[in-house]
Amino acid sequence: MSPFDHTHTDDLAAFVTASPSPYHAVATVAERLTAAGFRQVSETDAWDGESGGKFVLRGGAVIAWFVPGGALPYSPYRVVGAHTDSPNLRVKPRPDLGAHGWRQVAVEVYGGPLINSWLDRDLGLAGRLVLRDGSTRLVSVDRPLLRVAQLAIHLDRSVNDGLTLDKQRHLQPLWGLGEAQDGDLIVFLAEEAGVPATEVTGWDLMTHDVQPPARLGRDGELLAAPRLDNLLSVHAGLAALLAAAATGDALPYVPVLAAFDHEENGSESDSGARGPLLGNVLERSVHARGGSYEDRLRALAGTVCVSSDVGHAVHPNYAERHDPTHHPKAGGGPILKANVNQRYATEGTGRALFAAACERAGVPFQHFVSNNTIPCGTTIGPITAARHGIATVDVGVPILSMHSARELCAADDPGYLAAALTAFLTD
Incomplete structure (x- = not known):
């Protein structure tokens, strides 16, 4: 019997x-932080040294931290790092195109998606519109709007022997009939957002699967959902930070949630892990509390x-395809990721620290290394360690269908991860 009632997973x-x-x-993170008493601070304002919860937003990134009442200028931090972006199809600057009586949207491939998983799905559009005065408006069309249609098997009899997709020719989704007209998509999205189309001068828009998350399996022991990579970790880190803040002033360090954008394409942006955002926040927090270099x-x-x-x-x-002696299982708890070539930042001391957090939380954990013949991916972990000189350990939840439009995990594992991260931030 699962130790969780899946309240965390449903949330x-x-x-x-x-x-x-x-x-x-x-x-969404900002809304929940505000409800818990955190306050947003601007990077362009002077910061005060008051205790309590604070957060900074920059594009698709958020850094939130809680300063206990007894924090000293040199009090260390405990950071949970994650990322907010997922592989998908993103709208190009001139989005309106079409041919042969079909209206289409011009898209570009973001990150490394399993491209075939985006075929024949009901897709919505979401992102932000940037107005003439520099302000932004969120927009989300969370209903079937787009579809990347496959070619019928009658026109490609060998398709089941191997599907090859041209990223330029085969991925442009349909969204209607008729001739394409310049500006149609942005006019439509401006109406959805409730702003004049003439005021929209920029946008960052992307497709998403509109099918809602669902519990699967005989006993509902699986969760299928889009964007588990890596909103699962953002959500768990937020739960851990709020739990740490609820402990009040007893903590000997400052707990932090750092959720970055652009991890899926290398983190090289002002809101990515390679940028200065985290370092600036930590340094300014020290100085706001009267600290020195x-x-x-x-x-x-x-x-x-x-x-x-x-x-x-x-x-x-x-x-x-997996290492024969390391077989992480869904439902077996979070994984400790290791790679001797520093694709993951975990070393022995970090491994021991996270193992102790799992023990305190009463949750199991597992080890992950890649098969030697299949190079592994990487995370913000090595970037954070190298850029800021911070001891870092890489962890996560084991899933299937990573980088698909719809991924799969055990329903217990998100709760296991949140409990372990809470123990890490509240010890």
């Missing part, structure tokens, strides 16, 4: 549904980061 499903883009994910170095030297991103459960149909 994760609601969080994912409310967050079809990184900008929506950040807005020396205090900042002392604080960072004692800081630990848990980089949380989903990982691979053993696929029963492709078990040979």
Whole structure:
């Protein structure tokens, strides 16, 4: 019998549904932080040294932290790191196109999606519109709007022997009949957002699967949902931070949630993990509490980061693709990711720290390494460790169908991860 009643997992499903883009994910996090008494601070304002919860928003990234009443200028941080973006199809600057009586939307491939998973799905559009005065408006069409239609088997009899998709020619979704007219899509989205189309001068828009998350299996022991990579970790980290803030002033360090954008394409942006955002926030927090350059170095030297991103459960149909002695199972708890070439930042000390957090939380954990013949991916973990000199450990939840439009995990594992991260932030 599962130790969880799946309240956390059901809330994760609601969080994912409310967050079809990184900008929506950040807005959802901000809404929940505000409800818990955190206050937003602007990067362009002077910061005060008052205790309590604070957060900064930048595009699709959010950094939130809680300063206990007894925090010293050199008090170290405990950071949970994650990312808000997911692989998908994103709208080009000139989106209106079509041919042969079909109206289409011009899209570009973002990150490394399983492209075939986006075929013949009901897709919505979400993101942000940027107005002439520089302000932004979130927009989400969370109903069937687009479809990337496959070619019928009658016109490609060999398709089941191997599907090859041209990213330029084969992925442009349909959204109506007739001739394409320049400006149609943005006019439509401006109406959806309730703003004049003439005021929209920029946009960041992307497709999303509109099918809601669902529990699967005989006993509902599985969760299928879009964007588990990596909103699952953002949601767990937020739960852990709010739990840490609820403990009040007893913590000997400052707990932090750092959720970045653009991890799926290398993190090289002003809102990505390679950018200055996290370092700036940590440094300014030290100085706001009266700290010096020396205090900042002392604080960072004692800081630990848990980089949380989903990982691979053993696929029963492709078990040979996994390391033969490391078989993470869905429902077996979070995984500790290791790679001696520093694709993951985990080393022995970090492994011991997270294992202790899992023990305190009463949750199981597992180990993950890649098959030596199949190079693994990477995370924000090594970036955070190298850029800020912060001891970092890489963890996550094992899933199937990673980078699909719809991914799969055990319903217990999100709760296991949240409990472990809570123990990490509240010890």
